[in-house]
Amino acid sequence: MKCDHCGAELGLLDKVCPYCGSVNTQSGEHQREQEDYEKRSRKMTESLRGHIAENVPLVCSAILLFLLLTGILTAGYLGEKAYDLVNRVNAQKAADHYEENMQKILQYLDDKDYIGCLAFVQEHDLKYCAAYDELWRVWDLCGYYENAVNAVEELAIHGTDTKRLMAEDDIAFRKVDIATFYEAYGFLTEGQQDGYQKYMDGMKEQVDVILRIYLGLDEEKREKYLAGSENEQAAYLEEVLIDE
Amino acid sequence: MNKKMIFRISVCLNVILAIVFMIAMIHAIKQIDRNWENNKTWAFVDILIEDKLKQEEYGWMGAQTRPWRYGAKGNEDNREYYELGEYTDLLFFREIYQAAGELSKAGACEERLKELKVELDGQSGILNKMEQSVEKAQKE
Numbered sequence: 440m441k442c443d444h445c446g447a448e449l450g451l452l453d454k455v456c457p458y459c460g461s462v463n464t465q466s467g468e469h470q471r472e473q474e475d476y477e478k479r480s481r482k483m484t485e486s487l488r489g490h491i492a493e494n495v496p497l498v499c500s501a502i503l504l505f506l507l508l509t510g511i512l513t514a515g516y517l518g519e520k521a522y523d524l525v526n527r528v529n530a531q532k533a534a535d536h537y538e539e540n541m542q543k544i545l546q547y548l549d550d551k552d553y554i555g556c557l558a559f560v561q562e563h564d565l566k567y568c569a570a571y572d573e574l575w576r577v578w579d580l581c582g583y584y585e586n587a588v589n590a591v592e593e594l595a596i597h598g599t600d601t602k603r604l605m606a607e608d609d610i611a612f613r614k615v616d617i618a619t620f621y622e623a624y625g626f627l628t629e630g631q632q633d634g635y636q637k638y639m640d641g642m643k644e645q646v647d648v649i650l651r652i653y654l655g656l657d658e659e660k661r662e663k664y665l666a667g668s669e670n671e672q673a674a675y676l677e678e679v680l681i682d683e
Numbered sequence: 684m685n686k687k688m689i690f691r692i693s694v695c696l697n698v699i700l701a702i703v704f705m706i707a708m709i710h711a712i713k714q715i716d717r718n719w720e721n722n723k724t725w726a727f728v729d730i731l732i733e734d735k736l737k738q739e740e741y742g743w744m745g746a747q748t749r750p751w752r753y754g755a756k757g758n759e760d761n762r763e764y765y766e767l768g769e770y771t772d773l774l775f776f777r778e779i780y781q782a783a784g785e786l787s788k789a790g791a792c793e794e795r796l797k798e799l800k801v802e803l804d805g806q807s808g809i810l811n812k813m814e815q816s817v818e819k820a821q822k823e
């Protein structure tokens with residue numbers, strides 16, 4: 440717009456002419472429109488802020504819900520896979536220390552410490568490492584050996600004043616470990632001839648000695664015992680182990 | 684259903700999910716911590732060992748404390764029980780080694796038995812009973 444007095448160009452909101460100083464009578468309406476616009480703009484901003492403030496807790500809660508669900512699924516997946524992951528890490532460690540571990544294992548076996556060998560294998564998770572697969576039959580038999588030895592020790596060694604309330608049940612339960620060792624020896628050594636055979640034979644020899652000393656089973660009696668039924672085996676053990 | 688109601692429901696859900704999340708994380712951490720498995724196996728030995736000693740189940744003590752001698756973590760408070768178990772186990776195996784002609788191993792058992800006898804000098808009554816029980820158990 441132009442100044443009424445000097446004709447200079449004026450801005451819409453100029454109240455006075457910057458050149459001649461006279462009052463701009465045309466700016467009033469524009470001024471009012473501008474103020475009205477600013478007022479509406481402020482109102483809208485406040486209304487928007489109000490809406491946002493009202494919904495923030497709900498939005499935060501929804502985000503938290505989503506995060507917790509994701510966390511639960513992740514934790515569940517980790518829980519399921521953790522065992523495999525740990526096994527894989529341990530298997531890799533076992534493979535990296537193959538020479539050292541094999542030396543120790545053979546030392547145990549040469550010393551006829553079969554339970555020590557098994558403990559070493561379990562402690563280092565060697566069972567899950569493919570590098571040691573050649574020894575799986577030995578370890579398997581070590582497990583049966585330990586069970587058989589424990590069975591005889593637990594059944595045979597007790598005080599004279601022992602009040603064994605469930606002796607028959609103990610015998611019924613533990614006699615299986617003795618028979619199972621011989622079955623395992625049979626199928627683990629069947630058709631196999633390798634450098635580890637002597638260790639498996641060593642385990643059997645030791646169990647034979649244990650049965651002879653603590654159950655009175657020499658070679659002949661042992662074969663008869665193992666060929667007998669479960670009831671016959673239980674009857675023999677009850678006769679030998681349960682005091683009158 | 685207004686926004687307040689929806690918000691309250693979502694808060695309740697979040698509390699429940701937070702508890703489930705904590706349980707899931709603890710489960711995952713336990714799975715990763717393999718030692719937890721070994722300690723769990725040992726827990727029943729520690730629970731029963733005192734009773735087994737009273738019941739004179741020396742063979743049980745000898746067999747079930749053996750993992751401790753091979754490195755499993757036990758309860759230090761039960762150390763004496765584990766050593767009593769070791770005593771029985773050594774007596775048990777000494778006879779086996781002697782019968783098998785493995786005299787050096789039998790000798791090693793004998794040495795360790797002497798050490799334990801000194802360490803467990805307050806338990807001489809029980810040690811004698813253990814020796815008698817192993818002697819009685821021999822059928823050969």
